[in-house]
Amino acid sequence: MTETRGERKERTRRAILDAALALCEESSLVALSLRQVAKEVGIVPTAFYRHFDSIEALGLALVDESFVSLRAMLLDVRRSNPGFDDTIDSSIGILVEHVHRQRAHFQFIARERAAGPAQVREAINREISLFEHELATDLARLPGTVTWSSEDLRILSGLIVTAMVATAEAILRSPGRPDVEKQIVEDARVQLRMVLVGALNWRSRT
Amino acid sequence: MTETRGERKERTRRAILDAALALCEESSLVALSLRQVAKEVGIVPTAFYRHFDSIEALGLALVDESFVSLRAMLLDVRRSNPGFDDTIDSSIGILVEHVHRQRAHFQFIARERAAGPAQVREAINREISLFEHELATDLARLPGTVTWSSEDLRILSGLIVTAMVATAEAILRSPGRPDVEKQIVEDARVQLRMVLVGALNWRSRT
DNA sequence: AGTTTGAGTGTACGTTCGTACACCGAAAAC
DNA sequence: GTTTTCGGTGTACGAACGTACACTCAAACT
Numbered sequence: 001m002t003e004t005r006g007e008r009k010e011r012t013r014r015a016i017l018d019a020a021l022a023l024c025e026e027s028s029l030v031a032l033s034l035r036q037v038a039k040e041v042g043i044v045p046t047a048f049y050r051h052f053d054s055i056e057a058l059g060l061a062l063v064d065e066s067f068v069s070l071r072a073m074l075l076d077v078r079r080s081n082p083g084f085d086d087t088i089d090s091s092i093g094i095l096v097e098h099v100h101r102q103r104a105h106f107q108f109i110a111r112e113r114a115a116g117p118a119q120v121r122e123a124i125n126r127e128i129s130l131f132e133h134e135l136a137t138d139l140a141r142l143p144g145t146v147t148w149s150s151e152d153l154r155i156l157s158g159l160i161v162t163a164m165v166a167t168a169e170a171i172l173r174s175p176g177r178p179d180v181e182k183q184i185v186e187d188a189r190v191q192l193r194m195v196l197v198g199a200l201n202w203r204s205r206t
Numbered sequence: 207m208t209e210t211r212g213e214r215k216e217r218t219r220r221a222i223l224d225a226a227l228a229l230c231e232e233s234s235l236v237a238l239s240l241r242q243v244a245k246e247v248g249i250v251p252t253a254f255y256r257h258f259d260s261i262e263a264l265g266l267a268l269v270d271e272s273f274v275s276l277r278a279m280l281l282d283v284r285r286s287n288p289g290f291d292d293t294i295d296s297s298i299g300i301l302v303e304h305v306h307r308q309r310a311h312f313q314f315i316a317r318e319r320a321a322g323p324a325q326v327r328e329a330i331n332r333e334i335s336l337f338e339h340e341l342a343t344d345l346a347r348l349p350g351t352v353t354w355s356s357e358d359l360r361i362l363s364g365l366i367v368t369a370m371v372a373t374a375e376a377i378l379r380s381p382g383r384p385d386v387e388k389q390i391v392e393d394a395r396v397q398l399r400m401v402l403v404g405a406l407n408w409r410s411r412t
Numbered sequence: 413a414g415t416t417t418g419a420g421t422g423t424a425c426g427t428t429c430g431t432a433c434a435c436c437g438a439a440a441a442c
Numbered sequence: 443g444t445t446t447t448c449g450g451t452g453t454a455c456g457a458a459c460g461t462a463c464a465c466t467c468a469a470a471c472t
Contacts, residue, residue: 030236033459159401163365166372256450
């Protein structure tokens, strides 16, 4: 039952991160007070400073943590796609699954990307940019893109990431409405197919 | 120099809307206090209530106002496109121009769509949904989409709106960096061309 | 064993917040 | 000319905010 000092600190730190993430589900970091977080965790306000310099620093930690989730998703997509034809369906399936399992993380990223403190917004956009780049290298390994410039690959993956982010946000916006969500997912499938058709016919012209 | 009562009220109301919009440029409605707005306007806090019930109500008014701007943009796009081939370039040009001229409105919509009070978020998403629907009927008038189902048109315009919203957000994110913006705009052009290629080859299969 | 370290406590401050209430004075209504 | 309406004022309140400072006490170090 004994607990080392570091363990205890880590446990409180986790509690703070979890509490902040939970409180962010119905508002935003910029409207979140240190005292709210402390109360939720069950510590006195000033104890917060033992772990983070400010709410903004807390936000940066949450960004890191959230993108671990998102990268896990990308790994899942890679693992499940040995080059099959239903790449679109399975990828979207994985997206939907991750959105549900890591709802709070996705919600947090979507909100703070647009409305968070400046540093948080920048961190998120940097990560999303990295994401696009990774997807671009994945796409480069697909057959049919051999003639593509790396420029065009980057732009295409930007489009795909944008569409998938929008899909994730739409899903988050319709909680507990399976019919609505079904429609969103089906739309996302069609959109990806449209983009794919565009990609397959690209550079055969011009 | 005399000023009717209604005129004066309207002037103050405008000042409140403008002040709120300005203050929202560096934060969010949910972090905006009634007192900040009042101070910016130069009235006493309680006078705020003569015009709005709450910050949230103010937000809804700003949504209405902002979408007047956005609709003006759509009108510009329609007016400038009598069916020419450079539809993409001119449409994006109009988007960029409007983003710059109505920067605060676009910024507000982008932020509050993700992070605003619930009612504000809903109002914005409702408007964007309307936007997509309008674009769909515009697309239906284009040659080459005669064989399209209204369903597919809706989905396509959803994709286009998503990409354009993302483009506008990216432009807003890079103020005072013409080179970066140039790249964003060029990418948007290519993305739209990719989508267009997909659209032109759609339904020729399946 | 004695000392140091550091997570968490408790009090206390000045500030900002939303809002209640009584009030003012000029335009509007009569 | 008198009364009413109403946008804006001024004061006043309790609550919540960030944070400074002095404290406790058990784990960790020597």
